[in-house]
Amino acid sequence: MDFTLDKKHEMARGLFKDFAEKEVKPLAIEVDETEKFPRETVTKMQKFGFMGIPIPKEYGGQGCDPLTYAMCVEELAKVCGTTAVVVSAHTSLCCDPIMTYGTPEQKEKYLKPLAEGKLLGAFGLTEPGAGTDAQGVQTKAELTEDGKEWILNGSKCFITNGKEADVYIIIAYTDIVLDKKGRKTKKFSAFIVEKNTPGFTFGTKENKMGIRGSSTYELIFQDCHIPAENLLGARGKGFPIAMHTLDGGRIGIAAQALGIAAGALDRTVEYVKERKQFGRSIAAFQNTQFQLANLATKVEAARLLVYKAAEAKRTQQRYSVEAAQAKLCAAEVAMEVTTKCVQLFGGYGYIREYEVERMMRDAKITEIYEGTSEVQRMVISGDLLK
Amino acid sequence: MKIVVCIKQVPDTKGGVKFKPDGTLDRAAMLAIMNPDDKAGLEAALRIKDEDPENTEVTVLTMGLPKADDVLREAIAMGADKGLLITDRVLGGADTWATSSTIAGALKNMEYDLIITGRQAIDGDTAQVGPQIAEHLQLPVISYAEEIKVDRDAKTVKVKRQYDDRYHILTAKLPCLVTALAELAEPRYMTPGGIFDAYDNQDLVTVWGRDKLDVEDKNIGKAGSPTVIAKASDKVAKGKGETVTPDSPAAAVDYIVGKLEEQHVI
Numbered sequence: 001m002d003f004t005l006d007k008k009h010e011m012a013r014g015l016f017k018d019f020a021e022k023e024v025k026p027l028a029i030e031v032d033e034t035e036k037f038p039r040e041t042v043t044k045m046q047k048f049g050f051m052g053i054p055i056p057k058e059y060g061g062q063g064c065d066p067l068t069y070a071m072c073v074e075e076l077a078k079v080c081g082t083t084a085v086v087v088s089a090h091t092s093l094c095c096d097p098i099m100t101y102g103t104p105e106q107k108e109k110y111l112k113p114l115a116e117g118k119l120l121g122a123f124g125l126t127e128p129g130a131g132t133d134a135q136g137v138q139t140k141a142e143l144t145e146d147g148k149e150w151i152l153n154g155s156k157c158f159i160t161n162g163k164e165a166d167v168y169i170i171i172a173y174t175d176i177v178l179d180k181k182g183r184k185t186k187k188f189s190a191f192i193v194e195k196n197t198p199g200f201t202f203g204t205k206e207n208k209m210g211i212r213g214s215s216t217y218e219l220i221f222q223d224c225h226i227p228a229e230n231l232l233g234a235r236g237k238g239f240p241i242a243m244h245t246l247d248g249g250r251i252g253i254a255a256q257a258l259g260i261a262a263g264a265l266d267r268t269v270e271y272v273k274e275r276k277q278f279g280r281s282i283a284a285f286q287n288t289q290f291q292l293a294n295l296a297t298k299v300e301a302a303r304l305l306v307y308k309a310a311e312a313k314r315t316q317q318r319y320s321v322e323a324a325q326a327k328l329c330a331a332e333v334a335m336e337v338t339t340k341c342v343q344l345f346g347g348y349g350y351i352r353e354y355e356v357e358r359m360m361r362d363a364k365i366t367e368i369y370e371g372t373s374e375v376q377r378m379v380i381s382g383d384l385l386k
Numbered sequence: 387m388k389i390v391v392c393i394k395q396v397p398d399t400k401g402g403v404k405f406k407p408d409g410t411l412d413r414a415a416m417l418a419i420m421n422p423d424d425k426a427g428l429e430a431a432l433r434i435k436d437e438d439p440e441n442t443e444v445t446v447l448t449m450g451l452p453k454a455d456d457v458l459r460e461a462i463a464m465g466a467d468k469g470l471l472i473t474d475r476v477l478g479g480a481d482t483w484a485t486s487s488t489i490a491g492a493l494k495n496m497e498y499d500l501i502i503t504g505r506q507a508i509d510g511d512t513a514q515v516g517p518q519i520a521e522h523l524q525l526p527v528i529s530y531a532e533e534i535k536v537d538r539d540a541k542t543v544k545v546k547r548q549y550d551d552r553y554h555i556l557t558a559k560l561p562c563l564v565t566a567l568a569e570l571a572e573p574r575y576m577t578p579g580g581i582f583d584a585y586d587n588q589d590l591v592t593v594w595g596r597d598k599l600d601v602e603d604k605n606i607g608k609a610g611s612p613t614v615i616a617k618a619s620d621k622v623a624k625g626k627g628e629t630v631t632p633d634s635p636a637a638a639v640d641y642i643v644g645k646l647e648e649q650h651v652i
Contacts, residue, residue: 008585015576049577062579
């Protein structure tokens with residue numbers, strides 16, 4: 001077992017770090033304050049291949065691996081949680097399911113431009129009455145009599161990249177069947193929906209605590225006709241498709257959480273060396289030293305789990321438990337580390353200019369979206385007790 | 387169209403500078419980056435390639451320690467087609483004369499239409515190697531390029547050259563050598579896939595030792611270097627300077643202007 005990165009991964013990390021420092025960091029405060037989607041940065045990331053890192057070259061991607069992708073999200077999140085989630089939602093939640101379940105025609109039509117950076121992707125599962133409980137999904141898709149189109153009706157909420165995306169993976173129920181106990185159960189299917197499809201509009205823009213620049217919108221479908229060939233995967237297989245997609249997504253969010261934690265720690269290490277109290281830098285106090293030691297150890301533990309999950313995605317068919325552990329750990333570490341970093345900053349930590357307060361606000365969502373920490377515990381314990 | 391870009395791996399000044407006892411740089415002990423002027427030269431070459439990718443080949447060449455392989459792979463990850471690493475113990479400790487002789491010795495065994503080098507490297511700051519290579523190869527040289535345009539049909543290159551308070555627009559027949567300024571072009575980022583390609587295809591970088599070079603022994607390495615370094619040191623800390631507190635802003639201006647006149651700055 002070798003825990004050192006090889007040269008290509010080292011160089012890729014250097015690239016992401018360089019890009020994050022030069023292109024992303026200077027805009028992070030503005031993106032947060034104004035809730036402005038970082039379109040210019042996204043255009044640059046599209047140009048330099050950041051939007052298709054783990055996708056094979058034949059489908060317009062970079063032909064790298066999940067680890068490289070995770071490192072990209074991590075480095076972006078060190079300076080801007082918003083920019084990181086744009087990449088994560090696009091790659092894990094839109095490109096990945098088309099890569100895994102798409103037909104050759106769907107890959108050519110949608111995956112290629114998504115991975116090449118010509119289009120931006122999003123994913124819609126959550127609804128006002130359905131988050132962790134997927135059976136609550138009300139969005140419905142009906143096949144027209146001639147079998148040529150699906151008609152979507154319903155709405156999705158809290159959708160990342162909401163109004164900015166071009167292509168959406170939408171989960172809707174297509175059938176109601178009786179389960180073994182004779183209860184009615186919804187069977188879901190996944191669909192690829194293009195922006196500007198008649199009947200597809202946007203509702204409320206969410207005003208959020210953190211990741212404020214990410215475009216989080218409600219999606220509304222009213223008699224929205226989509227071609228039959230835009231069914232992704234088999235009819236009725238939407239739930240496993242969504243769950244598998246979220247397994248991958250959790251690695252992205254875990255990497256985002258890791259980056260937020262590591263970024264806050266980096267800032268704090270710099271700050272405690274400069275800040276003077278009682279005639280010496282606060283880094284000279286043992287409380288500061290021990291706190292930093294604890295935080296650095298937790299960040300490194302989270303990093304190992306995130307990288308392990310990324311490698312598991314590369315080498316294994318199933319990686320649900322690894323992804324859940326990585327996300328559970330990294331998200332909780334992000335919340336703890338950012339909170340303690342704000343404390344180490346003292347009063348300045350509460351001031352926006354110093355950015356660790358933003359990181360603390362950004363960290364919170366990583367414990368919630370793409371499966372709350374409680375859901376991750378269900379996945380992990382479910383595997384233990386099966 | 388074949389373009390060779392000469393690049394150098396230089397110490398990253400952020401990592402501190404370390405010297406060997408003989409005064410030459412201890413390159414193995416320092417963090418390394420691609421020299422900024424060379425990177426701009428590479429970007430210029432890649433832009434020429436962007437105009438006609440099918441018919442343009444960009445080769446990056448460097449002389450250095452085996453670890454300089456990384457800087458070639460970085461260039462390939464940015465878009466260069468292949469790299470050539472010139473490395474041999476007998477080439478160590480070279481000054482600009484020995485370096486340019488060695489690189490010219492490699493270029494004599496290569497095909498090229500245009501050679502681009504950086505103006506100067508941030509470690510030595512001599513700005514000599516580029517023009518010296520041109521001299522060894524009997525090529526026209528245009529230095530301090532801020533803009534490079536190639537006319538493939540006429541087989542010429544048009545260069546906007548920085549010159550004190552003005553620019554020169556110069557045209558030269560190919561083959562020729564151009565030295566590039568960092569201002570020439572903002573270098574593009576590598577792509578993640580480019581990095582993977584650069585390392586997954588080990589053959590993209592060729593390694594040449596002394597035996598592959600068309601150069602005389604007397605012109606290589608430390609022994610072939612006429613320059614002798616008397617003494618080298620890291621940056622010397624500056625003194626505290628002079629602190630004055632004039633009575634008014636006008637007095638402060640008078641004081642500063644007086645000092646500047648005294649130093650013949652104005």
